[in-house]
Amino acid sequence: MFEELDALWRSSTIKPSFELVHVVLALFMFEENKEGIGRYRLQKELSIGSGTVKSLIKKLNEDLNFIKVLKEEKIIKGHILTKIGLEFVKKIKQKVPLIEVGDPSVIKEVIIKSEGKSSYFCLIRNSIDRITNGIEQRDAAIKIGGFGATCLLYDGKDLVFPSSSLSKNSIKPIVVRDNVFEYISSIIQKRGFQLKENDVIIIGIGKSPENARLAALNAALTLI
Numbered sequence: 549m550f551e552e553l554d555a556l557w558r559s560s561t562i563k564p565s566f567e568l569v570h571v572v573l574a575l576f577m578f579e580e581n582k583e584g585i586g587r588y589r590l591q592k593e594l595s596i597g598s599g600t601v602k603s604l605i606k607k608l609n610e611d612l613n614f615i616k617v618l619k620e621e622k623i624i625k626g627h628i629l630t631k632i633g634l635e636f637v638k639k640i641k642q643k644v645p646l647i648e649v650g651d652p653s654v655i656k657e658v659i660i661k662s663e664g665k666s667s668y669f670c671l672i673r674n675s676i677d678r679i680t681n682g683i684e685q686r687d688a689a690i691k692i693g694g695f696g697a698t699c700l701l702y703d704g705k706d707l708v709f710p711s712s713s714l715s716k717n718s719i720k721p722i723v724v725r726d727n728v729f730e731y732i733s734s735i736i737q738k739r740g741f742q743l744k745e746n747d748v749i750i751i752g753i754g755k756s757p758e759n760a761r762l763a764a765l766n767a768a769l770t771l772i
Contacts, residue, residue: 569766584618584626646671666760670768685767694754694763704745
């Protein structure tokens with residue numbers, strides 16, 4: 549899916565320091581902010597430096613034609629997606645349709661040491677078969693600066709913690725309590741989606757909302 553993005557990291561001098569997760573989150577933000585988004589806000593939301601965000605915007609514009617400048621009466625409002633960029637984002641969102649802020653006070657039962665931390669969760673479609681024990685996703689969250697990630701699998705009835713498999717011969721999985729399941733499913737429904745069998749929920753934890761969102765999304769990208 550992400551082969552189209554390879555050109556972003558091609559350079560005859562220094563390879564850009566942004567990661568795939570920064571690119572995907574930036575595209576999500578351009579899609580959500582149809583009135584334009586500027587590089588200073590993008591820098592804050594992506595937790596990257598000014599030079600890095602300039603490079604990312606330039607490459608998305610010039611190398612891929614994914615974004616363009618929005619002007620109103622000669623005033624630059626920021627960047628928005630082009631038709632090509634929008635089509636690419638639609639493809640990603642078929643797999644990751646939702647990334648949403650979480651309430652640590654509710655989901656504290658499924659994450660470790662939630663006090664004083666921020667959380668986000670992603671919905672990833674039809675990805676149970678790509679999960680083993682959740683360690684790869686936890687490591688991806690930590691790699692991008694988060695504290696970790698928790699994976700929950702929807703078996704068609706309950707949200708359960710991952711085991712080595714969900715086969716009939718495996719140990720009976722641990723089921724998430726009803727209040728957590730109802731909280732997550734209600735947010736998903738409010739955003740116009742439904743949990744489907746074999747979906748995965750990944751909860752990312754970080755020191756700030758920005759860190760938590762990057763942690764959740766970077767973990768989610770391991771499943772695509």
